[in-house]
Amino acid sequence: MGTESKYYREILNKLERFVRKEYVHIIFSGIQLMLIAVVASFTFFTFVELIANLNSTLRTILFFLLQLLSVSALAYLVLLPLLRYFKLFRKETYFDAANRAGKYFPSLKDNLLNAMQLVTEKPGGHFYSINLVDEAFKNVYNRAKEIKFETAVKFDKARKILPYFISVMIFSLLLLLLVPGMLSASNRLINFNKEFIPPPEFIFEVTPGNAEITRGDDILITASVIGKPPKEVFFALKNEDEADYKHQKIIADSTGKYNLYLSSVRSSFKYFASSEEIKSELFEVTVINRPLVNNLELSIIPPPYSGIPKTIQKDNGNVTSLIGSRVEINLSSTKNLTKAFLEFNDSSIVELSVNEQNAHGLFIVRKNNSYKIMLIDESENSNSSPITYNIKALYDAYPVIELLSPNKNLPLANDNRLTLLAKVADDYGFSKLNLNYRLSASRYEPPQSEFSSIEIPLEDLKKEIDVNYIWNLTALNLAVDDVVTYYLEIYDNDFISGPKSTKTNSFTVRVPSLDEILADADEVYSQTELELEETLKEAEELKNTLEEIDQELKKDEQELTWE
Template sequence: MRNAESNYFAIRSKLSRLRRRQLAIQSCNGVLWFVGYGFVATATASLLEGWLHFPPAIRLPLVCLLVLIGLWLLVQKLVLPIGTQVLRPTWTPNIEQGLAREVGRYFPHVGDHLINALQVYHHLQQNREGYSPELSRLSLVTVWDKIKDLDFNSVAPWQKLQPVVRFTVIAGLVFLVSITLFSKTFNIGAMHLLHPRTSFRPQLISAWEVSPGNVEIVEGDSVRINIRVKGKYKGPILLRWRQSDKKVFQTKQLLAGPENVYSYLFANLRESVKYMLQAGEESSEMFTIHVEKRPMVRLLQAELIFPPYSGLESRYLQDNVGNVTALKGTRVRLYLKTNKTIKQGWLEFDRGKKLPLKPLGAELKGQFRLVRDDVYRIRLIDNKGYRNRNPIEYYLNVTADQKPVVRLPLPGKDVDLGEDLKLALQINAEDDFGLSRIRLGYQVQKAVQVPGVKDTTLRFIELKLPNQNTTQVQLDYLWDLSSLSLMPEDVVRYFAEVWDNDAVSGFKRARSQVFTARFPSVYEIYQEVTEAQDEDIENLKDIFAESQELKRKLDEISREMQKNPDLDWLKKQDLEEIAQKQERLQKNLEQIRRELEQAIERLEKGELLSQETLEKYQQLQQLFQEIMTPELQQAIEKLRKAFDQVDPEKLKTAVQRFNLSQENFLKSIERTTNILKRLQIEQRLDAAAK
């Protein structure tokens, strides 16, 4: 009995699982039918309404009919089948036998054995007919052995849903095609169906054809939009647009052109623009003209690194200044910040050279060496391939490193050498950035040349700079020419040379004026001194004659003062003029004294004077000192002071004292001239003896 019961419950469990599977399949079948109908009904009704624009009298019954059909289908395919099963008792013999009958029909070898065994089992529980219990249990065990390995799921396969699934998929595709290809018509129809009682006016514009619609351009470009209106509308349309960062729309009325095309040009756009079209209550979607900014330089910094020899520290130019004026060899480092990420950048030079820049996001850097005057531009390309337009031209100017300058201020003229053959030189040199080398160059021109041989060799003496790369130098140098084996009348042509420290363009050289140092002959020294003395004698004669004239005028004024001590203004002017001329004569006399001193020095170096004559020349110099005594100058000063005093006696005394000093001056001049003439004769005799 226990085996029969366990077999019964096992059979019942398999049948219960079959029942649940059948309920699931029936539910899916009803849902799929309802969804497929919804796709078809919605697409068909919306498109018909969008195209035909039914009046409310037709639209309302149509909507009601579609809803009723949908409800009927829902009840027939889902509510009734599922409800019937749900409202029944959980499990009854009839449900059990119905399932067993389906299993018997599906599996022929089972046939009615399963349902008969179940009926016998239930009768056995009551056993009113008096069946044999053993026979009933045996039939149940036999049936279980037949069905225990059978898959009851095959009795209710999911493949039964294939037709309805196919219908629903096709309906869904129809729905998607409708809303894709006829989106505007579908939307209008759906909106009308949702308001079945509302009366909608016919749509004059069925579609807007806008070219290019949404588009991307580069900053500064222009865009012409062309609009075609599909439908019965033929009037003007309104173009409304605004910049993307603004809220207020601008408007422009457009009239239809040829072929019913409306057109408008957005010229030289700098910012992105949103625009739409409107005609009455009809309007298009919002379109966007996206303006992509061209790459541009927002910040330019230029660093100048000067050549090391210049000693200049590197410096930055002002921001956004790219014009460079600097020394040749200066390295120019550029740092750039742009308005966007840069893919590629380079410097373009007028002379044809291109120098790549290293991009780092929105920053770039690069460097070049300044070697010549040029013009360069900064070229940029962003990640979208857009280039910067009309780049600024920057100018490169090379500042010339000036040549050094060298002078020989001492002696600063052509000279004759003395017997010691030494020449004191002073060399002054300067350069804007520094000197690197200095030397003395010379060439000896012999008075007596070997026939057919002319020595033009330049020789040099390297001199030492006080400080390397100094910009100014004053070098004192005592040049000993004794090693040159000079003979009388030989000439040494000499000059100074310097180099700057320009290691970029090459060291530049400068040469001073060429001077000569001549080793004079005895006769030439004598001749030059004699000519100078002749000139001095003539100058002394002129001084003497002019002093006599001044003495005459002074005597005349003294006589008038004897008669009338009070001098008028003109006489005072005469006295002032006499005093000034006397001072000038004294200066001329001092010049003669210095020239005589130089002549004596040359004669002495050349050993052209005897000791006796030399002593007389020294006495003559002493005489010059006596002439230049301060008494005469004091007399002139006292005379000028007397002009300012009212006392005639003091003025008279001052005039007399000045007259006396003038008389002594005349006598000394006359005596000096005579002595100089006699010494000149003795000098000639000494020279002849040499």
């Protein structure tokens, strides 16, 4: 058979695939180990730079040590296995691979290695015949041809390294992001040939920094220290008309902050915080004259129908008035204005007319609301913290009506007249009173679905009225058993939201028949007769009583005479 046999070449190909997969495993493991070594070294050198703040020479040494370590790890752990993958610098033989493969597959054990060694020996170099050797190798080949040697490579080592690789990456990243100064130290390490000024032991964080305030306002300046607390802290201030800074020592409060409170500031100034040759940024507080409302006058004009007179308020922007009232506003400012407007709580805006320091305008009371007066001067400065004024809207109540008589269903009198007595009242007056009626039942025509109206005249300028109205139904040409339904409806004089109305209960009046009229007449006659009889009887009884009294008096006179 010999080494040129196709069986032998096939075994070598299977072993080559096995060896290459082993090198792939080695390369993956090497990449992880190389990155662990490089990242861990970089993090360690960065930490050294953070603590020691090295000069450029020492940082150069650390940087090139890191470079040497990186190149060495790359060459030994990645590049060398990669070259051996392509059969360069490969020291092991297929016999070594066969030996390792036999250990993974018990069915082969050492048989594959032994058979390969027999085949590769020179003729005459062993005591077995060539045919016997070929038969033995063929037997081993038959056992190995279905086996894929590369399946023995499980990448176990790469899997075991992976958790360490992830842990080192996360730990290094957290150190760089969370430890103060690590990112700066890494930047200095990368830029090894540059000199860096050592960071200060602490820095100031100052509020409010640059600011604008209104003349006469108070201001609180606060300095917080980030880093090692200094022994003492000063605030340096210089007004715009001063040449030198004035230094003021500040004591830290319980929270470790340094506060400087300035009241009634009248002029702009510059300032900074300092301690132990360390200074904050230079800040400036600019004092400006914001426009202010100097005088305020409101003219409140209720709706004409209410009869309420106009009222004037000075320096009071709160409004309590009837819905529909017109509010005229006039104000003067401490500065010339370019714009002025009313900003309402419901986001609506009312622009005011501006003339130098004066502004005027108007709005209508429609609901409960609130507003602010906004002013903008020629320097585009606006008034700060404007007062919020409240608007309370008063609602016009519904009118009241009471039908006093008749307050029940009645038959129509012979004269076709019905007397209506009612009382109406409203808080601001009335616009009209209607008598609404319709034919609701009849034997001679269909009932009416719609009401007709008669307007009853009212006395003007009164809020409470007694109504006495005689309703003549003759024009309706009613027949016997016709029924008319009616009610009164009063309207107030609210012409802003629309007149509101109130109705009485509905009642009916019915035309009686002739028999009912005659029966009523008989009943009236009988009742009158009974009343006359009762009257005569009472008169007779009264007569008898008087006679008895007269007899008693005469008797008493006789007794007095005898004595």
